[in-house]
Amino acid sequence: MNTAAIDVSVVIVNYNTAHLLVPMRDALRASQGDLRLQLIVIDNASRDDSIEVIRRELPEALLIANETNVGFGRANNQALPHVTGRHVLLLNTDAFVAPDTLTKTVAYMDAQADCGILGVRLEGRDGELQPCCRRFPTPWNVFVARTGLVRWLPRTRMVDDMAWDHASVRECDWVPGCYYLVRRAVIEQVGLFDPRYFLYCEEVDHCRAAKDAGWKVVFYPHTTVVHLGGESAKSDAALSPAGKQIPVLQLESELLYFRKHHGVPGLAAAMTLGTLGNLVLALKCLLKAAPAGLRNCWSDMRMRWSLFLRTGFGRRATR
Numbered sequence: 001m002n003t004a005a006i007d008v009s010v011v012i013v014n015y016n017t018a019h020l021l022v023p024m025r026d027a028l029r030a031s032q033g034d035l036r037l038q039l040i041v042i043d044n045a046s047r048d049d050s051i052e053v054i055r056r057e058l059p060e061a062l063l064i065a066n067e068t069n070v071g072f073g074r075a076n077n078q079a080l081p082h083v084t085g086r087h088v089l090l091l092n093t094d095a096f097v098a099p100d101t102l103t104k105t106v107a108y109m110d111a112q113a114d115c116g117i118l119g120v121r122l123e124g125r126d127g128e129l130q131p132c133c134r135r136f137p138t139p140w141n142v143f144v145a146r147t148g149l150v151r152w153l154p155r156t157r158m159v160d161d162m163a164w165d166h167a168s169v170r171e172c173d174w175v176p177g178c179y180y181l182v183r184r185a186v187i188e189q190v191g192l193f194d195p196r197y198f199l200y201c202e203e204v205d206h207c208r209a210a211k212d213a214g215w216k217v218v219f220y221p222h223t224t225v226v227h228l229g230g231e232s233a234k235s236d237a238a239l240s241p242a243g244k245q246i247p248v249l250q251l252e253s254e255l256l257y258f259r260k261h262h263g264v265p266g267l268a269a270a271m272t273l274g275t276l277g278n279l280v281l282a283l284k285c286l287l288k289a290a291p292a293g294l295r296n297c298w299s300d301m302r303m304r305w306s307l308f309l310r311t312g313f314g315r316r317a318t319r
Contacts, residue, residue, distance in 0.1 A: 007035040007106060009085035012061075013075040015044040017093040018053045020228075025058055031102040038085050042066065042075040071319070073193030073202035081193060087149025088187060090180040094228035095122075097145075101223040105181050108169075108220055116186040116215025117207055119175025121166060121224045130227060131160040133219035136173040136208065139258060139259065139266060141271035147280045150192070150283050172219050174207035179225045186210050194260075196317040199246065201253035208261065247300070252307050252318060267314045274304050 010028065014021065028037075039061040041054050045068050054063055064078055076090055087109060091097075101120065109115055122130040136139070137159050143149075144156050180203060182192075190209040193202040207217045259267040278297045285293035310318050 005036050006038045006085040007295040008087045008089050009040060009079070009083035009115060009184075010089045010091055010104065010212040011076055011079040011083070012039070012041045012091050012093060013044060013072055014041060014046060014050050014054070014093050016046045016048050016050065016068060018046065018048045018050040020093045021050065021053050021098070021238045022057050024091070024096060028091070028099075028102075031097045031100050033103040035102055035106060038062075038083065040064070040079045040082055042078050044071075044075050055057070071195075072196035073197045073199075074195045076202075077192050077195060080187065081185065083187075086184050088182050088184055090182070092178040095178040096226040098223050098225065101179070105220055108218075109181060109183060112216075112218070114214075114216050115218045116183050116210045116213075117175065117217045118181040119172075119218070120179050121219075121221045122176065122178065122227045123224055125226060125228060129162065129166060130176075130229070131162065132176060133161075133166065133170065133172045134174050134176070135159050135161070136204065137254065139262070139270040139273050142157070142254065142270070143277050146277050149280075152279040154317050166219075167221055169221065170219050171216050173211070174204045174217060175219060176227075177203035178227045178229075182206075182210075183215070186213070186215055189213055194256075196256050197253050198317055198319055199249045199253065201257045205257060205260070221241055248303055251300075251304060252311060255307055255311055255314040256317065259311075264313075271304070271308055275301065278304075 012024075039057060039058060041061045042064045043050050043054065043066060045066050051063075054061060062082055064075075066075065066078075072080075087106060089102075105120060107117055109118055119132055122132040124130055141158050144153055145158060145160075145294055150156060150158060160174055190206070190213050192206060194205050197205065210316055211217055255267065255270065255299045262269070264297075278301045282294055282297040285291070285297065307318070308314070
């Protein structure tokens with residue numbers, strides 16, 4: 001194959017999701033159209049039969065088999081020396097593209113030279129709209145979201161604003177990494193993911209770098225990807241009910257992100273507001289006589305301050 005003619009290098013990080021590989025592959029092939037794809041799969045030391053399934057069902061893929069789980073961002077970075085496409089698509093194993101997804105999104109990128117990163121409309125298996133056109137997190141909007149105070153603070157620019165029809169193309173701060181189409185020129189200019197993020201916030205950080213370099217991050221609604229969410233993460237730990245995330249890793253990534261982009265004052269604000277948030281939630285639990293909620297607040301408080309110390313005040317990863 002003439003590698004110069006590759007349209008999209010599809011990079012897939014797999015971790016204990018052997019059962020999703022075939023349906024993900026089938027959806028991808030059905031969406032390919034006339035596009036020439038390169039497929040790169042990084043397996044993060046899965047404990048199921050993922051390696052066998054990849055070799056049997058995706059024989060055309062370049063397989064990178066890690067001996068340990070290096071995390072989502074670092075695993076994606078491993079693909080960079082091998083990519084040959086003019087665009088790079090980061091695709092989760094639990095994200096199933098529609099038959100028109102690849103052709104439509106690549107056509108939009110080709111027509112809009114200033115679009116550096118593109119995300120699409122995301123829905124759950126039940127058809128429910130998921131957050132997919134997002135604003136950057138700040139210590140303040142994270143606090144407001146966690147405490148439920150948004151109803152009294154309606155002017156706060158929240159990370160997720162679902163109160164619009166999601167039917168129009170628009171610029172945004174960042175898009176989720178489950179379907180993350182990025183122009184190769186962006187990667188050549190700003191790189192891909194900061195390896196300190198083991199999981200979560202890596203695409204937030206990357207979109208920020210791309211925007212700082214003059215590229216647009218675009219939400220494209222004219223195709224839909226079904227995203228299950230949390231399929232890899234749940235094989236290692238209990239997930240948060242709302243975001244399907246591993247709380248300790250989410251919190252660590254937030255601390256790293258706030259220190260990197262908001263400095264010491266921003267990190268101090270995050271810790272102060274995080275502690276205040278636990279006090280607000282604990283008060284609510286006391287009023288509702290909810291002892292389980294009180295225990296959760298105490299657990300979060302301990303985890304938050306432990307990570308603050310273990311990350312060297314938001315400067316380094318713990319794994």
